[in-house]
Amino acid sequence: MSTKPSVYKNASRKEYKLTNEQRNIYRKISQESREAKRRASLGFLSSIHSINTPRLEPNQLMPPLESNGLTTLSLFSGGGGLDLGFDKAGYTHQGAYELIPICGKTLKSNRPNWIVHSGPENGDVSKVVWQDYIIDVIHGGPPCQPFSIAGQQAGQNDDRNMWGEFIRAVNAHRPKSFVAENVLGILNPKFSGFVQKYILDKLPDYHIHIFELNAADFGVPQQRRRVFFVGFRTKAAFKCFQIPKPSHRWKKSPDDLFEDTLAKTMGVREALGLADTGYDALAPTLRSAFTGKRNTTSVLNSSAGQKAWGNLGIWPNGVQANREKASAFPAKYDHFRLSVQDCALLQGFPEYWRFAGAVYQVLGQIGNSVAPPVAYQVAKAVAFALAGKQHHL
Numbered sequence: 484m485s486t487k488p489s490v491y492k493n494a495s496r497k498e499y500k501l502t503n504e505q506r507n508i509y510r511k512i513s514q515e516s517r518e519a520k521r522r523a524s525l526g527f528l529s530s531i532h533s534i535n536t537p538r539l540e541p542n543q544l545m546p547p548l549e550s551n552g553l554t555t556l557s558l559f560s561g562g563g564g565l566d567l568g569f570d571k572a573g574y575t576h577q578g579a580y581e582l583i584p585i586c587g588k589t590l591k592s593n594r595p596n597w598i599v600h601s602g603p604e605n606g607d608v609s610k611v612v613w614q615d616y617i618i619d620v621i622h623g624g625p626p627c628q629p630f631s632i633a634g635q636q637a638g639q640n641d642d643r644n645m646w647g648e649f650i651r652a653v654n655a656h657r658p659k660s661f662v663a664e665n666v667l668g669i670l671n672p673k674f675s676g677f678v679q680k681y682i683l684d685k686l687p688d689y690h691i692h693i694f695e696l697n698a699a700d701f702g703v704p705q706q707r708r709r710v711f712f713v714g715f716r717t718k719a720a721f722k723c724f725q726i727p728k729p730s731h732r733w734k735k736s737p738d739d740l741f742e743d744t745l746a747k748t749m750g751v752r753e754a755l756g757l758a759d760t761g762y763d764a765l766a767p768t769l770r771s772a773f774t775g776k777r778n779t780t781s782v783l784n785s786s787a788g789q790k791a792w793g794n795l796g797i798w799p800n801g802v803q804a805n806r807e808k809a810s811a812f813p814a815k816y817d818h819f820r821l822s823v824q825d826c827a828l829l830q831g832f833p834e835y836w837r838f839a840g841a842v843y844q845v846l847g848q849i850g851n852s853v854a855p856p857v858a859y860q861v862a863k864a865v866a867f868a869l870a871g872k873q874h875h876l
């Protein structure tokens with residue numbers, strides 16, 4: 484197995500394959516977008532939507548907890564979704580490792596006191612000789628493209644598979660617990676052999692829970708299902724651990740027993756503070772701009788996604804660097820044009836978490852991240868289990 488993460492090391496060598504249908508969609512979108520931009524620059528169009536004031540406040544989904552005395556080491560940190568969730572849940576951050584320099588910049592600018600190792604020289608986990616840390620929890624999202632349905636699903640044979648590196652760090656430090664996040668594709672039966680042989684069998688000292696969470700069940704206005712592997716060194720903590728139960732629900736069914744206890748997840752229009760059109764829905768899963776063939780300022784994932792955004796009256800392409808720019812660049816059909824702040828909000832990031840980089844890099848960090856309110860719930864549940872308590876919402 485090669486451990487070279489080629490896709491991240493050299494943007495021009497991205498190996499992601501698109502279907503012809505996807506390629507045609509993206510080509511058409513970028514042609515239309517170029518034309519719209521040209522017309523806007525010639526003054527043909529005037530601002531059609533005012534600057535939105537969001538109604539969703541992600542801080543309320545993850546109120547900061549007092550320090551729990553536990554330390555974390557973050558691998559594959561990206562723009563910090565997992566890191567922020569653990570931070571809000573009261574953990575003390577001891578270090579982050581991330582290959583892409585701009586992600587390191589995001590982490591450092593938001594949390595100047597964090598020790599951030601980033602870039603091919605300092606941030607590449609495959610180059611680290613682990614010996615420095617005594618750590619309670621290691622968390623990370625090993626790159627998920629090898630298992631993503633959007634990709635080739637080459638798994639173990641994909642040179643972006645970094646599970647081996649995550650496991651090497653866990654076995655070197657023997658933390659009390661670890662949390663690894665991945666795409667749903669990893670639970671596809673075609674990877675069950677991989678999961679057993681290259682993950683579970685390689686962590687013989689850990690008792691491991693594997694479960695799926697949907698960000699929409701925790702107040703995030705997006706359909707985003709992800710898999711978590713949560714391991715504990717002691718059986719007692721493993722038994723205490725409770726998979727976070729939904730705190731929110733998008734649509735309540737009439738026979739829903741939890742009807743009175745669960746808060747409602749806002750739809751996209753409500754969350755972004757857009758006018759009530761009588762229709763609202765969750766956002767389709769936001770795409771990471773890092774995983775495509777080309778740099779993109781679109782959050783579109785599929786043709787189904789295109790329809791969903793269309794029904795919402797929202798334009799998912801040509802995302803702008805801020806709300807002012809978005810409001811001044813009208814989209815087709817009078818649709819609302821997104822800014823990166825809007826996309827971050829739809830991923831559950833609070834407004835104060837600022838991403839470094841150009842729009843495509845920001846969308847790359849957002850689309851790659853664990854929604855912080857989800858990370859917060861997992862982090863809370865781990866802390867409870869390590870304290871020998873069960874986690875009740």
Ligand SMILES: C[S@@+](CC[C@H](N)C(=O)[O-])C[C@H]1O[C@@H](n2cnc3c(N)ncnc32)[C@H](O)[C@@H]1O
Pocket residue numbers: 488491558559560561562563564565566580581582583586606607608609623624625626627645848851852853854
């Ligand atoms: C799925 S993203 C992680 C997102 C992050 N957990 C969050 O919640 O925001 C995977 C990250 O792994 C990084 N990565 C890939 N190979 C790496 C390596 N060898 N060393 C360090 N980071 C790496 C990628 O640049 C990417 O940002």
